[in-house]
Amino acid sequence: MSQKSLHLRLGTVVVLCALFLVFYAIPSFVFAPSNVGNIVLSPLFWPFVLAGLAGLVGAGLLASGVSSDDTPFEDADTGPSDGPAGWLRLLGLATIMVLVMVALPRLGMVWTSMLAFVACAFLFRTRHPMIAVICAIVVPLLLYAFFAHVAGVAIPQGHFVRLP
Amino acid sequence: MSLLDSLAAGFALVGNVEAFFMLFCGLIVGVVGGAIPGLSATMAVALTLPFTFAMTPINGILLLLGVYKGGIFGGSIPAILIKTPGTPASSATILDGHPLAERGEAGRALGMALYASCTADAVSNLALILFAGWLASFALNFGPPEFFALILFSLTIIAGVSGESLLRGALSALAGLLLATVGLDLIYGTNRFTFGDPNMMGGLNFIAVLIGLFAIPEIIAMAWNPVAHLGKTRALGKSRCSLADYLGSFKSIIRGSMIGVFLGSIPGIGAAPSAFLSYSEARRTSKNKANFGKGEIEGVAASEAGNNGVAGATLIPLLALGVPGDVITAIIIGAFMVHGLQPGPMMFVLNADIIYGLFIGLIVSSVFLLLVGSIAIRGFRFVADVPKRILMPGVLVLCIYGVFAVNNNIFDVGVMFVMGWLGYVMMRNRIPAAPFLIAFILGPLLEDNFRQSMLMSGSDPLILFRGPITWTFWTLTAITVVAITRSTLRQKVPLS
Numbered sequence: 001m002s003q004k005s006l007h008l009r010l011g012t013v014v015v016l017c018a019l020f021l022v023f024y025a026i027p028s029f030v031f032a033p034s035n036v037g038n039i040v041l042s043p044l045f046w047p048f049v050l051a052g053l054a055g056l057v058g059a060g061l062l063a064s065g066v067s068s069d070d071t072p073f074e075d076a077d078t079g080p081s082d083g084p085a086g087w088l089r090l091l092g093l094a095t096i097m098v099l100v101m102v103a104l105p106r107l108g109m110v111w112t113s114m115l116a117f118v119a120c121a122f123l124f125r126t127r128h129p130m131i132a133v134i135c136a137i138v139v140p141l142l143l144y145a146f147f148a149h150v151a152g153v154a155i156p157q158g159h160f161v162r163l164p
Numbered sequence: 165m166s167l168l169d170s171l172a173a174g175f176a177l178v179g180n181v182e183a184f185f186m187l188f189c190g191l192i193v194g195v196v197g198g199a200i201p202g203l204s205a206t207m208a209v210a211l212t213l214p215f216t217f218a219m220t221p222i223n224g225i226l227l228l229l230g231v232y233k234g235g236i237f238g239g240s241i242p243a244i245l246i247k248t249p250g251t252p253a254s255s256a257t258i259l260d261g262h263p264l265a266e267r268g269e270a271g272r273a274l275g276m277a278l279y280a281s282c283t284a285d286a287v288s289n290l291a292l293i294l295f296a297g298w299l300a301s302f303a304l305n306f307g308p309p310e311f312f313a314l315i316l317f318s319l320t321i322i323a324g325v326s327g328e329s330l331l332r333g334a335l336s337a338l339a340g341l342l343l344a345t346v347g348l349d350l351i352y353g354t355n356r357f358t359f360g361d362p363n364m365m366g367g368l369n370f371i372a373v374l375i376g377l378f379a380i381p382e383i384i385a386m387a388w389n390p391v392a393h394l395g396k397t398r399a400l401g402k403s404r405c406s407l408a409d410y411l412g413s414f415k416s417i418i419r420g421s422m423i424g425v426f427l428g429s430i431p432g433i434g435a436a437p438s439a440f441l442s443y444s445e446a447r448r449t450s451k452n453k454a455n456f457g458k459g460e461i462e463g464v465a466a467s468e469a470g471n472n473g474v475a476g477a478t479l480i481p482l483l484a485l486g487v488p489g490d491v492i493t494a495i496i497i498g499a500f501m502v503h504g505l506q507p508g509p510m511m512f513v514l515n516a517d518i519i520y521g522l523f524i525g526l527i528v529s530s531v532f533l534l535l536v537g538s539i540a541i542r543g544f545r546f547v548a549d550v551p552k553r554i555l556m557p558g559v560l561v562l563c564i565y566g567v568f569a570v571n572n573n574i575f576d577v578g579v580m581f582v583m584g585w586l587g588y589v590m591m592r593n594r595i596p597a598a599p600f601l602i603a604f605i606l607g608p609l610l611e612d613n614f615r616q617s618m619l620m621s622g623s624d625p626l627i628l629f630r631g632p633i634t635w636t637f638w639t640l641t642a643i644t645v646v647a648i649t650r651s652t653l654r655q656k657v658p659l660s
Contacts, residue, residue: 006593006594009593010593014335021342029355029357029358029359030345030354030356030357031354031355031356032352032354036352038618038623040623040625041351041618041623043351043352046345046611047342047345047356047357050338050345051342053338054335057331057334057335057338058335061335064331073594086387086389089390090384090387090388093383093384093387094585097584101577101578104574104577105574109564112564116557116560116561116564117557118557120383120556120557121554121557123387124386124387124390124553124556126551126553128554135554135557135558139558139561139562140561140565143565146215147569150218151217151218151569152218153217153569154572155568156568156574
């Protein structure tokens with residue numbers, strides 16, 4: 001990846017986002033009372049200013065992209081050695097995160113964390129599976145003990161197995 | 165309250181085993197966190213933050229300051245032993261530290277790094293104690309227009325944390341400012357980007373945003389390439405740093421400390437430029453100039469003094485003006501807010517005991533750092549041997565617990581995950597995360613003070629230029645913008 005391609009790509013995305021904000025998102029999702037006398041006091045003012053600035057930065061990125069040379073970054077990420085498996089692991093991690101959100105209120109934080117720990121350790125191809133399983137049990141329990149009994153946080157317990 | 169009264173109140177607050185124990189624990193966590201490449205001092209501070217919720221404000225903040233100071237020193241250990249800086253601030257230490265390690269003198273380099281760090285830390289703390297109170301008493305005269313001008317000036321700090329491209333830094337900051345508008349409007353109470361969800365009416369949780377931006381992307385990066393972190397560690401060797409080494413480098417250490425204090429007290433400069441400036445000054449004036457870059461012990465001393473001199477000084481704008489000096493102090497602001505404290509000039513009036521308690525704790529931290537650092541140098545092998553593919557799932561679990569604990573709200577965990585992916589996309593596209601976080605903190609303050617000024621003046625913008633204080637900040641902002649533009653153009657990379 002070179003600075004030219006990066007800035008052209010970013011600039012295009014940012015300009016489109018700025019246009020989306022100005023013409024759709026801000027008018028639709030920012031509400032202002034009808035009796036605001038001066039525009040600078042309106043709740044709409046600040047988001048519009050920021051969207052305008054974003055448009056300027058996007059234009060700046062495009063201009064910079066056009067004028068930059070196409071030399072790749074010296075430390076550019078060449079990706080993992082195992083090719084498409086990297087993308088699959090990213091998808092796997094995203095799935096784990098979604099499942100964590102679904103499972104937290106149902107299984108409780110401790111059990112969900114244990115499963116997430118094991119899943120992540122194996123997703124990262126750990127060379128120490130036994131240590132990973134032991135840590136997956138011990139770490140969430142220790143954190144539960146601290147947050148529930150020392151910090152007084154009501155850690156979600158779930159519908160099935162409840163901890164003291 | 166007189167100075168003696170404040171000092172006595174500070175002593176009363178920290179004069180117990182628990183406070184010093186927290187400081188000590190913080191230093192250990194920081195040194196370990198800084199010593200693990202990829203974890204960094206910033207992430208260590210962010211991950212420790214949730215543990216402070218249950219503590220008294222002084223203990224919690226001392227714990228975080230310990231992590232901060234320990235992390236900055238800890239970063240030098242892998243820089244010297246495996247040529248991988250634990251924190252960006254330790255990058256300059258590699259230049260002479262690693263060649264020394266390759267010659268079998270890693271123990272000498274690490275010893276010098278420790279002594280230089282402790283000396284610079286003490287100098288920096290002294291500067292904080294001397295200048296923060298003075299600056300705060302001056303800032304008591306500020307009204308909304310003055311604060312608006314100050315915060316606008318502070319936003320120029322984004323240039324200092326933008327890394328290789330000012331435009332990408334500005335983009336990151338704008339994203340942070342936009343995200344900060346989510347929630348109920350400050351004056352009229354109408355919805356802004358809440359999509360009717362009550363969870364979003366109070367705005368996005370600061371802790372969820374910061375942990376999402378700084379910790380989760382590292383976990384995602386581990387999924388992308390699980391073997392990227394594997395490296396080769398050097399042995400300590402038998403040589404140790406002698407008194408002669410220390411005295412021979414003393415001038416560079418003191419000069420580096422002063423550079424660190426000066427640059428650290430200006431918001432946004434950070435430790436890495438200070439370390440490189442200190443290193444280049446030491447090389448310029450040293451009689452062993454030719455040895456620099458090949459394993460010169462004075463080079464290690466200068467770079468470590470430069471980066472540790474910043475640690476105390478970044479707290480000057482934080483405590484006196486409520487403006488974070490760098491990204492770690494931006495996280496520490498979170499700890500103040502969680503405990504219902506607002507850093508800034510009024511804190512010197514309302515919470516003088518906490519301020520002076522922190523000062524006392526910081527003085528002690530330099531001594532503790534010497535102790536913890538000595539042990540850490542010997543124990544680094546154990547730290548380096550922690551399998552990162554087990555560490556990162558642990559970090560994920562810690563993040564889930566920590567973010568949930570802020571508001572007892574699962575929604576915040578979701579915010580953290582979303583911010584994590586955003587942070588990862590930013591990382592892959594070389595967009596720095598630090599401007600995002602700083603803008604996210606300063607954004608509401610900027611808007612609030614702007615609108616208050618407009619209300620005060622009946623929407624007359626001239627109020628933003630009233631009096632010498634606002635003029636000073638406007639001038640400083642203009643000078644900074646001109647300097648940034650000039651330096652960018654000089655690098656022949658037009659506004660990039």
